[in-house]
Amino acid sequence: MGEQTAPDETGPKQISMVEYLKLGDEPHLVANVCEACGASYFDRRNACAACGAREFSTERLANTGEVRTFTIVHRAARGVPAPYISAVVDLDGGGRVKSNIINIEPNPANVTLGMRVRLATYVTATDDDGNEAVAFGYEPAAA
Amino acid sequence: MSNQDPVWILGTSMTKFGRYADKDLIDLAAEASLGALDDGGVAMGEMDILAAGCLYEANGGVGQRLQKQLGQTGIPVYNVANACATGATAVRTVMMAIKAGEAQMGLAVGVEQMGKMGMLGADRAARSDKQVFERKGRFGSVVGVEGRLGTNMMPGVFAQAGMEYAYENDGVGFEQFAKVAQKNHEHSTLNPLAQYRKAFTLDEVMSSEVIAYPNTLLMCCPTGDGSAAVVLVSDEKLKTLPREQQRRAVKVSASVLTSDPWTEGCQVQPDVNTLTRNAADAAYEVSGVDPADLDLVELHDCFATAELRHYDNLRLCEPGGAGEWIDKGGPWRDGEIPVNVSGGLLSKGHPIGATGVANLFEVATHLRGEAGDRQVPDAKVGLAHVIGLGSSCGVHILERSGL
Structure with a gap:
């Protein structure tokens, strides 16, 4: 499902690490949005958890927003580099997403509640065929 | 009957x-x-x-x-x-x-x-990366999301729950969260049934190893x-x-169990608040007890950041006023409404299945006047609260017999 951009037809590809991240010229997130009440979900739902309706459409979410809450994880799961900043971001125009705050030193002095951020992508892993998994995070943006 | x-x-x-x-x-x-x-x-x-x-x-x-x-x-x-x-x-x-x-x-x-x-819920093994990327699970992920797309481990989830409260309200920060742990460790020194019985200064709490900021080691409950x-x-x-x-x-004057209703952010970050407020409000209504009537509360302090939010969720303080409430000593054992005089999960411990029964034991023991050194004087009514992520919340209000 997720778009893949390939240098050629047969060589290694880039693949988004989760299906709701769409790559391409301007990487962005998409959500399954309830057609009745507008509640949004990153995974598939049989019926809307907010209102019970069963029709969903796929909608693009904004790349900018503000930090609603964060933590700086020092004791991380095995294999995960630490410390890192985990945050919940309120996206402009609606939707809430959890990811890392990136391209900034993980120090409480550098993160403020309500801070403006924008989506950024990076390669997070490579498989044995040389395919690259692309992750997203949020980096500080000018207010 | x-x-x-x-x-x-x-x-x-x-x-x-x-x-x-x-x-x-x-x-x-x-x-x-x-x-x-x-x-x-x-x-x-x-x-x-x-x-x-x-x-x-x-x-x-x-x-x-x-x-x-x-x-x-x-x-x-x-x-x-x-x-x-x-x-x-x-x-x-x-x-x-x-x-x-x-x-x-x-x-x-x-x-x-x-x-x-x-400590609870930390240091689990990450999902191992696939040899060849293949989309799996409900998010179609090709690598583990933990630590890449934020954290879903408990110390961080509850840290974020606390910091969200700081985002919404003034007067809440690292120091207020740390005071919760200072209080509960101090309280536990009087409880012979607690796993740990050691007091720490506020400075010791704040300068212990950071697990998931603002939660330090002494602000996380043990297993x-x-x-x-x-x-x-x-x-x-x-x-x-x-x-x-x-x-x-x-007397069990109220016994309420709730799950988390849909709220805006709860699809990406568990909402531990709405279901707690719903359970507490229902328990107060059923029992006719007012929060101001409570002589003691045992609440679910799995992490210090969680306890602070629950002062507000359980209506123990003014709306938005949990930071101010702990600053003025409201939840200490000699304060307005003593909270977690047992030492709480932070120091009494949290063997998961036992926790929601143990807090009934604690409240009942005070209401009977049998709590020994840690007895809250003349306790007549108390509240016990637990919450499990996912989420599930239990609130009980207990009253002494009056005989």
Whole structure:
């Protein structure tokens, strides 16, 4: 499902690490949005958890927003580099997403509640065929 | 028996929380169960129902194995698992059977043996990366999301819950969260049943190892072993028992269980607030108790950041005023409403299945005036709260008999 951009037809590809991240010229997130009440979900739902309706459409979410809450994880799961900043971001125009705050030193002095951020992508892993998994995070943006 | 009649705690007991390499789960559950039966002055043969709460061995037939130690009387057994609300759910299972008229007396026990797992919910193994990327799971992920797309491990999730409160309200920060841990560790020094009984200064709390900012090591609850039990009795049956048993009986004025209703952010970050507020409000309404009436509260301080939010969720402080409330000492044992005089999960410990029963033990023991060094003077009414991520919340309001 997720778009893949390939240098050629047969060589290694880039693949988004989760299906709701769409790559391409301007990487962005998409959500399954309830057609009745507008509640949004990153995974598939049989019926809307907010209102019970069963029709969903796929909608693009904004790349900018503000930090609603964060933590700086020092004791991380095995294999995960630490410390890192985990945050919940309120996206402009609606939707809430959890990811890392990136391209900034993980120090409480550098993160403020309500801070403006924008989506950024990076390669997070490579498989044995040389395919690259692309992750997203949020980096500080000018207010 | 009308289902409007109250149900009573006739007997209750708990093991000391800690680590028991020399005992198994069933030994712990049997010790708490026999303690509760003896405390209530009743025998296993008088129980009409048994509910056993245990999370990690939820499919292990804990209730039936326990009967082999207590008495195989053929009564219905319910094995219950409901995240950190497992113990409270076991209690409610017995209560519902009594309310439904199917039982007059029943035993609810919560137990867990976690061993030395480190602090709650931290340091689990990450999903291993695939050799060749292939989309899997509900998010179509090709690599593990933990640590890449934020954290879903408990210290971080509850840190974020606390920082969200700081985002919404003034006067809340690292220091206010740390004061919660300072208080609960201090309280635990008076509780012989606590896993840890050591006081720390605020500076020691704030400068201990950071686990998930703002939660430091001393702001995270430990894992451990333990069990707690209650014997519940119908109002009708209690009236037939000797006066001393009636005097020591503790009234369950409200027993509420909620799950998390849909809220805007709860799809990406568990909402531990709405269901707690819903449960508390329902419990206050059912019991006719006002938050200002409470003489003590045992609430679910799995992390210090969580406790601060729950002051507000349980209406113990002014809306938005949890930071100010701890700054002025409101939840200390000599404060406005003592919170977690047992030491709380942070220091008393959190053997998951036992927790929701142990906090009923704690409140009931104070209401009976039997809490020894840690007794809250003249306690008449108290509240016990647990929450499990996912989410599930139990709130009980207890009152002393008045005899």
